[in-house]
Amino acid sequence: MPKKNQTDALIKQLSGEWTPVEPIAHPLRRFCPWLVFSIIYVVAIVYFIGLRPDMGSKMYDSIFIFEMILVFTTGLFSAVSAAYMCVPDMRGAKWLKHVSFTLIGVFFVWTLTMWGGQGFAMPDQLWAHCVPKGVMIAFLPVAALIYMAKGGSTTQPVLMGTLSIASVAALAYMGLRTTCMSDELGYIFFFHVLPFLVIGTVLGAVARKIFRW
Amino acid sequence: MGRVANVDWVDDITQDILISVHKSLHTFSSDRPFRPWLMSIITFRKTDFLRKHYSRRGNMQTDLDDLSFQKNHVTNPTHAGEFKDIEKAMNALPDKQRKVFEMIKIKGYSAQEVANEMNMSVSAVKVSAHRTMKKLKKIG
Numbered sequence: 001m002p003k004k005n006q007t008d009a010l011i012k013q014l015s016g017e018w019t020p021v022e023p024i025a026h027p028l029r030r031f032c033p034w035l036v037f038s039i040i041y042v043v044a045i046v047y048f049i050g051l052r053p054d055m056g057s058k059m060y061d062s063i064f065i066f067e068m069i070l071v072f073t074t075g076l077f078s079a080v081s082a083a084y085m086c087v088p089d090m091r092g093a094k095w096l097k098h099v100s101f102t103l104i105g106v107f108f109v110w111t112l113t114m115w116g117g118q119g120f121a122m123p124d125q126l127w128a129h130c131v132p133k134g135v136m137i138a139f140l141p142v143a144a145l146i147y148m149a150k151g152g153s154t155t156q157p158v159l160m161g162t163l164s165i166a167s168v169a170a171l172a173y174m175g176l177r178t179t180c181m182s183d184e185l186g187y188i189f190f191f192h193v194l195p196f197l198v199i200g201t202v203l204g205a206v207a208r209k210i211f212r213w
Numbered sequence: 214m215g216r217v218a219n220v221d222w223v224d225d226i227t228q229d230i231l232i233s234v235h236k237s238l239h240t241f242s243s244d245r246p247f248r249p250w251l252m253s254i255i256t257f258r259k260t261d262f263l264r265k266h267y268s269r270r271g272n273m274q275t276d277l278d279d280l281s282f283q284k285n286h287v288t289n290p291t292h293a294g295e296f297k298d299i300e301k302a303m304n305a306l307p308d309k310q311r312k313v314f315e316m317i318k319i320k321g322y323s324a325q326e327v328a329n330e331m332n333m334s335v336s337a338v339k340v341s342a343h344r345t346m347k348k349l350k351k352i353g
Contacts, residue, residue, distance in 0.1 A: 021239045087240045088253035153237035155257035213236055 024152060027091065031083035034148055035076075038141040038168075042175045045137050049179045068174060070110060074103040075170025078163040082145065085160040086152025097156075100163055111193075114185055122186035130180050130191040138172040138196070146210065153213045161207030162200055169196030222262065229258045302349055313338055314345040 024030065058064045081096040090096070145164045154160045176192045203210070217223060233254050241250050276282075303311055313331060316322045317338065324342075328335045 023242060024239050026242075087242075087250075088237060088257070089245070089249040090253075091242065091245055092249065153233070153240045155253045213233070 024086070027083040027086060028080070030086070030148060030151070031080060034083075034141070034144055035079065037144060038171055041140055042137055042171050045133075046175050046179055049133060052179055052181050054181065055178060064177075067110070068177065070103070070107055071170045071173050071177075074100070074107055075167045075174075077103055078170065079145070079167035082149060082160050082163040082167060085154050085156050085163070086149055088153060088155045097159060097163065100166065104166055111185070111189065118185060120186045120189075121184040122190070130176055130182075130187075131195055133179065134172045134176055134192065134195055137175040138168045138199075141171055142168040142199075149211060154211050157207040157211035158204050160211060161203040165196060165200035165203050169193070169200065172196065217259070217263075222266075226259055226262050229262060230255055233258050299349065306345060306348070310341055310345055313341045317342045318346070 052058070077096065077100040081100045084090045084093050084096055142164065145168060149160060149164060173192050173196075177188075180192070182188065217226065234251065237254065241247070303314070306314070309331065313327055313333075316327045316330065317324060322330075324335045324338045327333070327338045331338065333341075
């Protein structure tokens with residue numbers, strides 16, 4: 001038998017029982033249903049909890065509007081980055097993670113700037129009332145995002161876990177800011193941001209186990 | 214793949230990479246170049262392998278069959294002190310206990326095989342090996 005035919009026979013023998021694989025959809029196509037689901041879910045929870053009474057006047061507060069736009073953009077880019085990270089080479093869109101981390105950095109610089117401007121006041125309020133709300137808002141979107149991420153094969157599990165939490169944290173932050181009356185920076189940091197930093201750190205630490213393939 | 218410190222690892226890493234490629238075929242898109250996709254998997258699996266190796270302190274261990282290590286560190290009198298301590302501790306063990314330990318921990322026999330050879334129960338073999346290990350650790 002000619003050598004080429006031998007090689008062909010060997011390949012056929014080794015791959016004889018293989019079946020074609022169904023390629024996963026483009027990351028953006030996989031991500032869109034999650035985004036739509038998460039926004040509807042968060043809006044429903046916010047509707048259930050009730051908008052903050054001064055929401056009407058807040059819509060004319062340029063600082064509040066800037067904060068919301070910044071957080072939404074951060075969440076959006078983080079989620080898109082996490083979706084692209086399901087593919088080993090991120091389909092060449094590695095710049096997305098840099099944009100996401102830059103936006104996260106801008107958010108923390110913004111927080112520090114506000115700290116310099118208005119101080120780090122902590123109101124005397126029942127601490128727990130925003131944490132359960134935040135968990136309620138974040139639980140299903142983060143579960144859906146992890147499920148979606150496990151469908152792929154990431155080569156950056158820690159980054160993907162961190163960005164997944166960042167995206168869900170952004171949604172929850174927006175939900176909390178539109179339902180909670182407190183504008184004190186200390187309260188916002190400790191009860192709207194810090195729980196998600198902790199969850200993100202924990203998920204980052206176990207990401208290699210969760211996203212193992 | 215680039216360079217790795219030990220040529221023996223190449224086969225293991227290559228096997229991991231080929232299995233990973235097989236498992237993640239569904240993430241490859243035919244409208245994208247193959248090389249960046251493959252290189253991402255190669256880098257990931259190589260890093261993963263090295264992380265596991267160092268977390269198991271593999272860089273602090275040596276194979277008993279490594280003759281150059283034996284020559285430089287076991288039979289070389291200036292480096293041999295710590296190994297002589299182990300030999301001394303091994304010699305101080307009762308014959309049966311030493312034989313069990315050598316068979317199961319050095320020669321690589323299973324507990325069942327040692328039990329059959331020594332006319333002991335499997336659990337007695339495991340206990341004996343465990344106690345010997347604890348005793349030897351005390352000299353370290």
